[in-house]
Amino acid sequence: MSPCxxxxxxxxxxxxxxxxxxxxVQxxxxxxxxxxxxxxxxxLTDAWELWQSLFSLRRLPEVPRIPSVFLPPAPSNGGSPSYTSRAMQHLGVSLYQWAFSGPIQNSFAQSQGIAFGQGKPLRLRLEIRDPELIALPWEIMQPQPGMQTLSLSQQVLFSRTTSEVAxxxxLRSDQSLRILLVLGQDADVGSAGSEQAKLQLQQEAEALPQLLEQSAAIAPMNSFVAPVPCEVKTLVQPSAADLIEHLETRRxxxxxYSGHGMPGADGGLLFLRPDATINGTELAQVLTRCQVKLxxxxxxxxxxxxxQGEEAIPRSSLAEVLIHHGVPAVLGMRDSIADHEALQFIQVFxxxxAERSPIDEAVAIARQxxxxxxxxxxxxxxxxxxxxxxxxxxxxxxPLTEGVTEIPDHSGSWIRPNTPPAVLRSxxxxxxxxxIDYGVMRxxxxxxxxxxxxGPGISRRHAEIFYRDAAAAxxxxxxxxxxxxxxxSYYLNDNQWCLVHQREVPLRSPTRLRFGNFQLEFVVDNLPNVNSG
Incomplete structure (x- = not known):
């Protein structure tokens, strides 16, 4: 488990x-x-006000403030790309420097060093206990200009959390993705006097199952990860009873959920169809009872x-209500998101x-x-x-358990009975x-x-050595x-290290290999009494 x-x-x-x-806290x-x-x-309040004027679709609360860098007034055309980028970065750096100052920054840096030494990402979880601060875009925090934003990093996996939870x-130990895709009402019934753009629900209903099927049949270059079986069931504008029945009858x-919603004191409302809504508190009961993880x-x-008036109601957002009731992970939107943007995010996420990434890492990948x-x-x-x-x-x-080799049927590295024995030596x-048992080593x-x-330079899923016979290619x-x-990764050829990056090369015996700081020798040979993993 990654340090937190x-x-x-x-x-x-x-x-x-x-x-x-x-x-x-941890x-x-x-x-x-x-x-x-x-x-x-x-x-910092000024930086927040400027950010809202450029990026927010509705008025948000006037909260927190921090040292700013002078930004000239926005151009009358609404802001050039350069200006808006600087405003985005300015608030992100300001939020980070306010939240991670003094001893907090020192502790965070030490924790990053510990995670790096273990070869694992550090989980960074932010708990906002003042409801007025929740609206702030903490996901844009970055340590300083030019450095990566925390929520985009795969070395620091960012999420929000709360300690007031059931x-x-x-939880069940799952080896497959079983997704219930609910397409709700495609018009925002909470708006008055204006027609909201309709969500492209059918496009999403077709795209997501197709994407998951493609991910389950992992391409050869990604065959390092055993495929995850995926099942997608789509409900189009169901009643609340239909939704609950499907959740309770399948694991x-x-x-x-794709559709429209609005804030409310009990987790807001999801508009399933014109005559059916469900609030966050009601939905939380069935999600926790049925052990829906995400x-x-x-x-x-x-x-x-x-x-309520000028004050935010504590623990009233849909995401917070579900987490408070014990749902393990909830992903919501801070503001309105365009249909095509949401579809792009969901596809990559x-x-x-489907490639077995943890939820917080998958969010970072989709955000990138x-x-x-x-x-x-x-x-x-x-x-x-x-x-x-x-x-x-x-x-x-x-995740794949240690010492268990799972190879997809279609892999070019599928086991052959005549695989010549090979080893790696330190x-x-x-x-x-x-x-190298059965012709493959991950x-x-x-x-x-x-x-x-x-150690440094070693990825979670770094490389694979596999045998391919004439029947496979x-x-x-x-x-x-x-x-x-x-x-x-590197291999030694004519006394020179040659880089292999996201591709494959044939190996001769013997060949010296390098993964990060580790040097190993690949040998095809019959050697008894060696380690098997």
Whole structure:
């Protein structure tokens, strides 16, 4: 399990109204539980006001403030790409420097170092206890200009959380994705005097099942990950009774809702059809009873609290209500999202889940895709808001267990009875030898790999050595090295290290290989009494 760093932010009501306490609730090291008090300044409020004027579709509360960098007035045309990018970055840096200052920043840096040393990502979970701060786009936080935004990182997996939750029951161990896709009412009945653009529900209903089928039949270059069986059931504008019946009669682990919604004190309303709605509290009962692990809402304001007058109602957003009732993970939208943007996000998100990525990592991957498509100077990539139960590890589908080799039927590395025996040998004391059983060895830093290497430069699913005979591909039978990593793998050829990055090369025996800082030798040979993993 990845180490976790959880930070809570609360207003000190007995002190100045702009006085906040920030403390580390959970850290992977004993001295990491630190506390810091700080004031919210007018400068950060100004940055927040500017951000709203450029990116928000509705008026949000005037809250918190922090030191600002001067930004000239926005051009009369609504803001050039350069100006809006600077405004986005300015608020993101300001929020980070306010929340992660002093001892909080030191503890966070130490936690990142611990996770890096373990070869795992660090889970960063932010708990906002002041309802007025929930509307802020914490997903845009970045340490400084030029550095990656936290929610886009796969080394720091960002989500929101809360400590006021029902205990997480023992969850089923799933080896497949079972998704209930609910297409609700395609018109916002809460709007008066205007026609809302209709969601392209049928397009989404067709695209998502097709995408999951493609992800289940993983292409050869991705065959390092055993495929996840996927089942998608679509309900078009069901009644509340129909929705509950389907959830109770099948063991779904994911609920996708696409339609319109509106905030409310009890988790808001989802418009299933013109004569049927369901609120967050009602939905939470059936989701927890049926052990749905992930609920995703392509609905307006799913992550926004309801307001009464000028004040936000605590724990009133749909995402918060579901988490409070014990749903392990909830993904909602902070603001309205365009149909095509939502579809792009859901497609990439679902594909990452089908490839066994944890939920928070899958969100980061899908968020990266939105930023690439629509740009940093648009708010699209910041709209998805992920809440995770503090006891949930993010695993929707059980990862491959250590020492178990699962190979898809269509893989080019499928086992042949005449596979020549091969081994990997370490080149530094103590010398170790690992047999490449059944013609395949998976290398990476997570459990489920045949050879687990932890250290700098090693990806979760780094590389694969496999045997391909003449029946599986044209040419001579041979062993191959296939790389899947972010960093690349290397083999020694004529005393020079050659990079293999997300491609495959044939291996001769003997060949020296390098994964991160680890050097190993590949040998085809008959060697008794060696390790088998």
């Amino acid at each position: 760093f959880r930070v809570a932010i609360a207003r000190l009501t007995s002190a100045d109204p702009d006085h906040y306490a920030i403390w580390v 850290a992977p090291h004993q001295a990491g539980h630190v506390h810091h008090d700080c004031l919210w300044t007018q400068d 205990p997480l029951p023992e 779904y682990n994911v609920l996708f 609920a995703v809402f392509n609905a307006c304001w799913g992550a926004q609290p309801e307001r 679902a594909k990452a889940l 895709n939105l930023l690439t498509l629509y740009g940093f100077n648009q708010s699209t990539w910041s709209l998805p808001v992920l809440y995770m139960h503090p006891e949930f590890d993010g695993e929707l589908v059980r 080149l530094t004391p103590p010398v170790q030898t690992w047999r 290398v990476g830093n997570m459990e489920g790999n045949d050879l687990i290497l932890r 044209e040419g001579e039978p041979a062993y191959y090295l296939r790389d899947f990593s972010r960093y690349g």
